[in-house]
């Protein structure tokens with residue numbers, strides 16, 4: 001099956017990013033469907049991408065080869081139980097929800113049926129620009145063709161990296177799932193600092209944004225480690241050193257470690273709380 005029919009359940013930020021990326025990649029509009037509880041987001045998706053949309057999840061998933069579960073973790077159980085009887089055994093289930101395990105999905109979707117083929121993944125919002133990155137984990141029921149399809153789905157919007165252990169998704173969530181927000185926070189802080197140092201707000205924002213873009217491209221395109229790229233900006237006793245020393249005196253690296261540990265712990269905690 002070279003052109004699988006894909007249904008998205010939940011049409012929020014991530015679905016919009018993924019569908020935008022798939023369409024930009026040339027995936028046909030009639031291969032994509034989406035459902036959502038409310039109509040506003042569906043209308044936007046239908047007008048931007050020409051896809052069929054539904055307020056009834058069961059209607060959206062009818063005939064789909066791949067069902068992407070993209071609702072918030074807290075409503076996943078209800079959505080799965082609602083769809084359990086509608087999904088044939090061979091449907092590939094792709095869940096993008098933070099902290100919902102394959103075992104929970106299987107239990108909610110599978111009552112009385114054969115074990116489901118489930119790919120759990122953690123993408124991120126730059127998928128909208130096809131600059132996303134995702135970690136993917138496949139359970140034992142996922143066959144080679146389905147693995148290829150899941151990889152094709154996620155690699156249409158960025159890099160797709162397979163994981164050996166489901167638990168690693170907590171770390172992926174902490175690094176790259178939530179990661180765009182950390183860079184936006186840094187941009188906000190640098191813009192505010194530039195403004196306080198006397199720049200017009202728009203100028204400060206532009207300087208910060210373009211610097212982030214340039215630095216990210218250097219990090220991606222250079223063969224050098226980030227530490228070496230940093231060293232090359234940092235003249236002995238110069239301006240960068242003054243800033244870096246200030247970051248480090250404030251505990252920057254341990255703070256980053258603490259922040260990412262909190263994200264990973266929250267992902268594991270969601271898995272525990274929502275598995276009931």
Ligand SMILES: NC(=O)C1=CN([C@@H]2O[C@H](COP(=O)(O)OP(=O)(O)OC[C@H]3O[C@@H](n4cnc5c(N)ncnc54)[C@H](O)[C@@H]3O)[C@@H](O)[C@H]2O)C=CC1
Nearest residue numbers: 010011012013014036037070071072073096097098123124
């Ligand atoms: N936002 C992000 O950066 C990332 C989010 N995720 C995961 O993606 C999932 C979706 O997140 P977002 O798109 O940010 O959330 P969102 O809140 O923007 O979208 C969820 C959508 O689901 C709809 N919905 C709620 N109940 C429903 C139901 N019973 N049936 C159908 N639709 C229903 C809501 O109306 C909403 O439009 C979450 O599980 C989150 O953990 C994963 C990676 C990154």
Ligand SMILES: O=C(O)[C@@H]1CCC=N1
Nearest residue numbers: 097098173177178179
């Ligand atoms: O904040 C969250 O829970 C979701 C998962 C990764 C990014 N956003």
